[in-house]
Amino acid sequence: MAERDADRSVSQTVRAQLSLRDQILSGALRPGERISELQAVETTGVSRTPVRMALVRLEEEGLLEAIPSGGFMVKAFSERDIIDSIELRGTLEGLAARFAAERGVSARDLEPLKECLNEIDDLVRQSPISVEAFSAYVALNARFHALLTELSRSPPLIRQIDRASALPFASPSGFVMAQSALPEAQQILLIAQDHHRIAVDAIENREGARAEAIMREHARLAVRNLRLALRNRTHLDLLPALALVRTSEV
Amino acid sequence: MAERDADRSVSQTVRAQLSLRDQILSGALRPGERISELQAVETTGVSRTPVRMALVRLEEEGLLEAIPSGGFMVKAFSERDIIDSIELRGTLEGLAARFAAERGVSARDLEPLKECLNEIDDLVRQSPISVEAFSAYVALNARFHALLTELSRSPPLIRQIDRASALPFASPSGFVMAQSALPEAQQILLIAQDHHRIAVDAIENREGARAEAIMREHARLAVRNLRLALRNRTHLDLLPALALVRTSEV
DNA sequence: CGTGGACATACTGTATACATAAGGTATTCA
DNA sequence: TGAATACCTTATGTATACAGTATGTCCACG
Numbered sequence: 001m002a003e004r005d006a007d008r009s010v011s012q013t014v015r016a017q018l019s020l021r022d023q024i025l026s027g028a029l030r031p032g033e034r035i036s037e038l039q040a041v042e043t044t045g046v047s048r049t050p051v052r053m054a055l056v057r058l059e060e061e062g063l064l065e066a067i068p069s070g071g072f073m074v075k076a077f078s079e080r081d082i083i084d085s086i087e088l089r090g091t092l093e094g095l096a097a098r099f100a101a102e103r104g105v106s107a108r109d110l111e112p113l114k115e116c117l118n119e120i121d122d123l124v125r126q127s128p129i130s131v132e133a134f135s136a137y138v139a140l141n142a143r144f145h146a147l148l149t150e151l152s153r154s155p156p157l158i159r160q161i162d163r164a165s166a167l168p169f170a171s172p173s174g175f176v177m178a179q180s181a182l183p184e185a186q187q188i189l190l191i192a193q194d195h196h197r198i199a200v201d202a203i204e205n206r207e208g209a210r211a212e213a214i215m216r217e218h219a220r221l222a223v224r225n226l227r228l229a230l231r232n233r234t235h236l237d238l239l240p241a242l243a244l245v246r247t248s249e250v
Numbered sequence: 251m252a253e254r255d256a257d258r259s260v261s262q263t264v265r266a267q268l269s270l271r272d273q274i275l276s277g278a279l280r281p282g283e284r285i286s287e288l289q290a291v292e293t294t295g296v297s298r299t300p301v302r303m304a305l306v307r308l309e310e311e312g313l314l315e316a317i318p319s320g321g322f323m324v325k326a327f328s329e330r331d332i333i334d335s336i337e338l339r340g341t342l343e344g345l346a347a348r349f350a351a352e353r354g355v356s357a358r359d360l361e362p363l364k365e366c367l368n369e370i371d372d373l374v375r376q377s378p379i380s381v382e383a384f385s386a387y388v389a390l391n392a393r394f395h396a397l398l399t400e401l402s403r404s405p406p407l408i409r410q411i412d413r414a415s416a417l418p419f420a421s422p423s424g425f426v427m428a429q430s431a432l433p434e435a436q437q438i439l440l441i442a443q444d445h446h447r448i449a450v451d452a453i454e455n456r457e458g459a460r461a462e463a464i465m466r467e468h469a470r471l472a473v474r475n476l477r478l479a480l481r482n483r484t485h486l487d488l489l490p491a492l493a494l495v496r497t498s499e500v
Numbered sequence: 501c502g503t504g505g506a507c508a509t510a511c512t513g514t515a516t517a518c519a520t521a522a523g524g525t526a527t528t529c530a
Numbered sequence: 531t532g533a534a535t536a537c538c539t540t541a542t543g544t545a546t547a548c549a550g551t552a553t554g555t556c557c558a559c560g
Binding site for chain 2: 049052053056057060062080081084085087088091092095099154155156157159160163164167170
């Protein structure tokens with residue numbers, strides 16, 4: 001709001017999409033709530049056409065649900081939906097790792113991945129790990145997962161992984177910040193990083209099954225993080241994605 | 251064309267989407283070709299707004315690709331893209347089968363699946379198998395895969411499988427018709443049906459790993475069908491989906 | 501003859517106006 | 531007093547008009 005006629009560098013459609021996504025993830029628009037186009041025009045500052053385009057894209061993204069009689073509502077997710085989405089992402093990343101291992105990867109393509117791992121090492125070796133280090137980890141972790149996905153050199157698979165990771169709670173770093181206040185934090189990060197190294201090692205040695213298995217297991221760390229975060233509900237504010245969860249409301 | 255002001259039962263957006271998809275799959279719009287909105291208005295008979303909505307949806311569906319400078323073009327696929335898309339679908343269906351097996355399925359939920367299998371049995375036992383029987387198989391096969399997917403009772407996974415199967419060459423029955431002229435036809439159908447039975451058996455006995463493995467292998471039958479069809483190029487006209495393939499043009 | 505620039509054409513992105521349908525509320529009848 | 535119907539309000543679906551930009555072509559200059 002109040003950022004009317006902002007920079008023209010991005011299209012109105014993208015601006016509406018970003019604004020609406022923010023409103024959904026921040027909880028301003030609650031799950032199950034119908035999204036009025038006119039109201040969205042008010043809050044986003046763009047006209048109805050780009051708003052409608054943004055709504056369609058957000059539906060495809062999985063944040064919205066089409067109402068049979070017309071229009072869209074904010075989608076509600078169960079805890080099981082989140083766990084399944086994480087398992088789904090892990091399965092796809094496992095497939096990407098297997099493709100990379102089976103098809104072979106040049107040392108040159110592996111280099112940025114190893115470099116990324118070294119940078120993560122520098123972070124997780126700190127004790128205790130600062131909040132800034134956690135933020136840096138989130139960025140590097142996202143980069144690692146993106147690089148590994150691309151090693152599959154399979155456009156259809158990369159596309160599907162991107163879609164599966166679009167939901168904030170399904171993304172590779174979705175629940176990392178939730179640990180930042182937990183004593184088990186460093187342990188979990190060390191284990192995650194070990195998974196990373198095993199995955200790269202397996203790909204390098206063309207061990208497809210091993211690469212696939214470790215990436216699947218790696219994703220399950222996110223489920224453990226989620227469960228931990230839900231148990232000690234102290235720092236739930238670090239997880240805006242949980243605004244979409246149906247059962248834990250209020 | 252020439253079906254202007256048709257029945258109002260479906261929205262203009264859906265009509266445009268169907269019309270454009272037909273044009274793409276029939277080869278009227280060639281891969282790499284830019285889709286002019288005004289031209290689409292001409293051919294679909296609806297105005298620009300629903301045409302634009304349809305274009306966005308077809309992009310999400312994977313048939314179109316956004317051009318950086320604006321607009322959309324028909325996506326081109328390599329043979330490798332097709333194979334990867336099939337492997338991808340198989341992996342997701344494998345996950346669905348594992349979910350079903352691990353979480354347990356009531357006898358009541360398994361019943362329609364078994365009924366479907368019995369109907370397929372009646373078809374594949376014919377010798378030789380008529381073209382009509384092939385068409386019936388395609389429908390029943392699609393039904394079986396849909397039912398099995400739903401057994402996972404995982405909305406996020408079901409959604410992702412639907413998306414992965416949206417591309418015509420990735421769908422469970424994508425290359426079944428290609429065999430209809432081949433001598434190996436009945437063999438392959440019998441094997442496919444055996445896979446079906448094994449999958450249901452594994453789910454019933456809660457053998458998750460087995461259920462997952464057989465569904466993965468099952469999808470690879472589609473790859474074999476594709477390779478067979480490409481080798482004897484006699485009946486390529488049965489596969490409109492191949493209009494999207496880049497390498498085999500001309 | 502080739503290359504660069506300018507102009508024209510045509511396309512997409514955006515905004516707004518209009519029509520139709522759905523939902524809610526109020527009133528009336530049983 | 532409750533339920534059903536009718537009307538009104540408001541939403542979405544669709545169409546079209548306008549503006550800005552990209553692309554292609556043509557001409558001129560090197």
